[in-house]
Amino acid sequence: MTAESVDIAIFGSTPLARLLAGLLASTHGRKVCLVAEPFSAYRLQRGIDLSVGAITRPETWAVLAESAPETVRILGKLGARSGLERVDPLFIADEKPTEAALSHVQQVALGFGIAIDRPRLDAVTRSGAIFRFDDAWCSVRPRLVPALDEWLAKLKLLRRNLRTTATEFHTDGTATLTGASDRIDAQHVIIADPGAALDILTPDALAKRFTALPALSLMTEPTTALPSPVITYVDRGVTLARIGTPGIAALAAGRADEAVARIGASLVGRKQVRRSGQAVYRMLTPLDGAPMVGLVGTIRAMTIAGFGDPALFFAPALARYLARASTGAEAEYFQRRGSSMLKRSGIAEFDRLASVRVPAEAVS
Amino acid sequence: MTEHAFRIADGASRHLAASAIDRSRPVRFRLNGHTVTGLAGDTVLSAALASGFDTAGRRNGHALALDARFSPPVIERSSRGDATKALPMDRLPALNGLDLTSLGVRDPGPSRYSFFGRLRDRLSGRARSLNHLFDSSVALAGPWADRASASTIPADVVIVGGGLAGLSAALFAGRAGDRVVLVERAPMLGGSARFFGSVEGEDAPEVTIARMTAELATLSNVTILLRAEALAVFDTTVRVHQVETAGNGISTRIVDLRGRAVILAQGSIERLPLFPGNRLPRVTGALAAWQLADRFGLFAGRSAVVSTSTNEAYRLGMYASDAGLAVARIADSRLQPQSRFIEFSKAYGIPLFPGTVPIAARQAPGDGRGLTVTLGTSLQGATTPPVTLDTGLLIVSGGWQPELTLWHMAGGASHWQAARSRLEAVGEVPDIALAGAMAGYNSHRGCLQSGAAAVARLFLRFAPDIDDPRIDALYETPDAPPAIAPATADIEDTYLDGGFTFITRPAAASVAKRNWWPFRKVEDHQLARENRVLGVADVAAAVALDATPAADAGTVAQERCVMPRDLIDAREKAPTIPSLPIVETPAWLVGRYGPGAQVWLIEIPDNRAVEIGALIYPSADPAKPPAAIGAVIGPAPTGKRGTCAYFAATVMAGAQVFVRTAGQTHAARVVLRPADATTAR
Incomplete structure (x- = not known):
């Protein structure tokens, strides 16, 4: 059995995990092993990557406003530009408090040069308030992930299959990965997406830091185009997307039967839309609804969570922080979002799903 | 053609019982304006097939068979325009005086069979096609899947499937005093047990079925719903669509069976060999052909060629020959198959051709009521020229895929079992158990024991050993994967499965593209781009074709094999998640402007x-x-x-x-x- 050692083992299968792994290896010179599920073109998406979001804290916008264009530039350089599309996403509020929060998002985002208007679109909602972000980026994962994988292969980054690699996590923050014929010792562990966190962290560690929520991913048969490629009905916990597919991809928080009803109510103006695929999964969010990048559990794994749909677009900033190359406001931003609940006061973002979350260990 | 030209003559077969029909009681109804003559006990589908209908319509310009795996919904003419009253042809009893029309897009173009054939049909008042166009890419599952439940039946255990395993589970739970609801799609119990038979020392399946059915009838705590299709499973509730009859009237209902536990015992789907023309009219699966013959005394042709990779098809070929069908040959994709049925078939004088697979089927020239079938060698690199022959019926058997759709819907997982070339269930789902072929048991004894064991596991929390005897491969050659014809630019489509999903074999061109494009590896997962529901047999076939990676098969099946129900919720006020509490300072502002704000x-x-x-x-x-x-x-x-x-x-x-x-x-x-x-x- 061969043995190797790496600086960092990154666990996660999302585009964020893959991009982080590549940036830490290429830009920051770390020796990295990515432990991810192999990409499957069939698998329904468990999330979307959007360069904007219902972000209420100016400091979050400040980091994102720098990091998002940088992400697009990086993806362009590494040949993954086709994995992004320009969109004007819509956020819909059915309830007044949500409208107030989104209105604040509009004001703050405007301060960072991101225009949000409030069109009237009966094809989207007749009673709710619509907020349209001008000129955002959205990933097309079936194109983006293979392109990222190709880049990682060129970087000769070590990669292991999350399903077949046995990992022993040690209390000093290191880990030993054992495959069929080799062993890898990692000095640090990064958990980069909710799926990996739910797999790796103990119920106790999850319960102390996170809430979880069942969620549903659904695909429809081909149907007429959405009024916008990405629509988020905030009070329904539903996101509809039509990116690179003739059908609609829908993501909804909550139990499957309730989620299906909320998705169905959001497919406005259509006589019939049949589902063609469905998957259930779990969402994970820090207890206070704010982004987190901090050490979690007795295994002291650096865990990234709570960045929401824009997570991918924080990647360059996160990579700098994880490589201890962040300075100034950016470093301060991530330091305030560590895992110590004592230091995390006054950083919560608007979290509409807070009313339905349950302790992380209760969602199976 | 006489009115019952396709019926097996009364008393002609010792084995095919025609158990569902009463030959002394003819029934007559109308379908798409044509008179259909059947017998009491027929379904609308079996009566239509007996009357000469063999075509559902066209897809991509080619005729598409009307058969037990695929038939469009029908509706009474008086209810036209109300799709909620649609009825399934295969579960709807043929009753005197029905006036039905089939639902779907009508085909305005000419049919592919000859002018004279059509003229004869017109003059004789007969038709053979329901004349639909199936070119739309959307799924064609029954519209009843979109209806809401009208009632709920509570139960201790809900059992889906009335074959040996389901009956055994019902009996075991029923004897223990549990409230049992058993759901069976067919008009009678027994499933496909008679098709698979039993081994020496076991009762014949019909004896076992009769004994269990009789005892179940004495248990007041057991409810059996026949002609009932399980549409979905959520938690431990099974949503069912049932066709009911009272006198000469028909009604349907959607009912939620809310159990404490659910047992899924739906058996297996017969897989299609993959060759161009595999869903032409008169190409039929061996199990479907058996069921028509055994239940309704019906073979939709007078001569047959059998193409198989399983042993059961020999048994059917033998019984078909016994019933008067001219079985021209049995072709087997396996090179040296061994089975007691093979020996019996030889004794019947049926020519046997091992190492032979179907290359293509086409509608025969003329009235199109026959097929031209091309058979070739299954041996790689062999130079034996293909053989072409005409036949009335092509009976095909491509092996078995456990029907895992509801299991996946319930949250169950599956994986590709390469040794058996099929998807098999793995893992557990709370309060849901599998039995019979779905759990991997094939024998008469294994299915019976697995039904009882499923109840024990759910309620008594122990898993008894199950004896599932298998005859040594030396004597009974195991099933082979379905035959795959060489990829050609044939004029007929190759379907991956016989159901409503209509997934066709990926074009050969895409494979070529992957080979010659030098700069970038193109992962050409064609099925991934299909925004359509897949069936588990589609996924199994896609793996066999290398159009889906085996490692992904379980995920694909779990996520893509769903009931394609309508999602639209037209409520006036859209449902939302519970509201956040109203507070003066929302959490997202707290701390923004420092302490004391x-x-x-x-x-x-x-x-x-x-x-x-x-x-x-x-x-x-x-x-x-x-x-x-x-x-x-x-x-x-x-x-x-x-x-x-x-x-x-x-x-x-x-x-x-x-x-x-x-x-x-x-x-x-x-x-x-x-x-x-x-x-x-």
Whole structure:
């Protein structure tokens, strides 16, 4: 059995995990092993990557406003530009408090040069308030992930299959990965997406830091185009997307039967839309609804969570922080979002799903 | 053609019982304006097939068979326009006086069979096609899947499937006093047990079925729903669509069976060998052919060629020959198959051709009531030329895929079992158990024991051993994967499965593209791009074709094999998640402006309205949002002028501030705290 050692083992299968792994290896010179599920073109998406979001804290916008264009530039350089599309996403509020929060998002985002208007679109909602972000980026994962994988292969980054690699996590923050014929010792562990966190962290560690929520991913048969490629009905916990597919991809928080009803109510103006695929999964969010990048559990794994749909677009900033190359406001931003609940006061973002979350260990 | 030209003559077969029909009681009804003659006990589908209908319509310009795996829904003419009253042809009893029309897009174009054939049909008042176009890419599952449940039946255990395993489970739970509801799609119990038979020392399946059915009839705590299709499983509730008859009337209902536990015992799907023309009229699966013959005394042809990779098809070929069908040959994809049925078939004088697979099927010239079948060697590199022959019926058997759709719907997982070339269930789902072929048991004894064991596992929390005897491969050659014809640019489509999904073999061109494109590896997962529901047999075939990676098969099946029900929820007010509690300062503002921040009222000259959420700055100079000292959070309390704003502790009454909203800046004055305003009032 061969043995190797790496600086960092990154666990996660999302585009964020893959991009982080590549940036830490290429830009920051770390020796990295990515432990991810192999990409499957069939698998329904468990999330979307959007360069904007219902972000209420100016400091979050400040980091994102720098990091998002940088992400697009990086993806362009590494040949993954086709994995992004320009969109004007819509956020819909059915309830007044949500409208107030989104209105604040509009004001703050405007301060960072991101225009949000409030069109009237009966094809989207007749009673709710619509907020349209001008000129955002959205990933097309079936194109983006293979392109990222190709880049990682060129970087000769070590990669292991999350399903077949046995990992022993040690209390000093290191880990030993054992495959069929080799062993890898990692000095640090990064958990980069909710799926990996739910797999790796103990119920106790999850319960102390996170809430979880069942969620549903659904695909429809081909149907007429959405009024916008990405629509988020905030009070329904539903996101509809039509990116690179003739059908609609829908993501909804909550139990499957309730989620299906909320998705169905959001497919406005259509006589019939049949589902063609469905998957259930779990969402994970820090207890206070704010982004987190901090050490979690007795295994002291650096865990990234709570960045929401824009997570991918924080990647360059996160990579700098994880490589201890962040300075100034950016470093301060991530330091305030560590895992110590004592230091995390006054950083919560608007979290509409807070009313339905349950302790992380209760969602199976 | 006589009225019952396709019926097996009464008494002609010792083995095919025609158990569902009463030959002394003819029934007559209308379908798409044509008179259909059947027998009491027929379904609308079996009567239509017996009357000469063999074509559902066309897809991609080619005829598509009407058969047990695929038939469009029908509706009574008096209910046309109300799709909620659609009925399934294969579960609807043939009753005198019905006037039905099939649902779907009508085909305006000419049919592919000859002018004279059509003229003869017209003159004789007979038709053979329901004349639909199936070119739309959307799924064609029954519209009843979209209906809401009208009632709920509580139960201790809900059992889906009335074959040996399902009956055994019902009996075991029923004897223990549990409230049992058993759901069976067919008009009778027994499933496909008679097709698979039993081994020496076991009762014949019909004996076992009769004994169990008789005992179940004595148990008042057991309810059996026949002609009932399980549409979905959520938690431990099974949603069912049932066709009911009372006198000469028909009704349907959607009912939720709410159990404490669910046992899934739906058996297996017969897989299609993959060759062009595999869904032409008169190409039929061996199990489907058996069921028509055994239940309704019906073979939809007078001669047959059998093409198989299983042993059961020999048994069917033998019994078909016994019933008067001219079985021209049995071709087997396996090179040296061994089976007792093979020996029996030889004794019947049926020519046997091992190492032979179907290459293509085409409709025979003329009236199109026959097939031209090309058979070739299954041996790689062999130079034996293909053989072409005409036949009335091509009976094919491509092996078995456990019907895992409801298991996946319930959250169950599956994986590709390469040794058996099929998807098999793995893992557990709370309060749901598998039995019979779905759990991997094939023998008569294994299926019976697995039904009882499923109940024991769910209620008694122990898993008894199951004896599932298998005859040594030396004597009974195991099933081979379905035959795959070489990829050609044939004019007929190759379907991956016989159901409603209509997934066809990926074009050969895409494979070529992957080979010659030098700069970038193109992962050509064609099925991944299909925004359509797949069937588990589609997925199994796609793996066999290398169009789906075996490692992904379980995920694909779990996520893509779903009931394609309509999602639209037309409620006046869209459902939302529970509201957040109303608080003066929302969590997303807490801490924004430092410790001691509080709510104040501000007044803007001319009482100008500003957006909620607008930022407030200490000066009119342009600045980024982090420099803001407050934000507008709402209107003033009732009866007060001004606007509520949330401010840093440094802000005092009388201070001038600047509200920036929609690109404009407005001067404002801080007047008093709302709490003070309330006190002053």
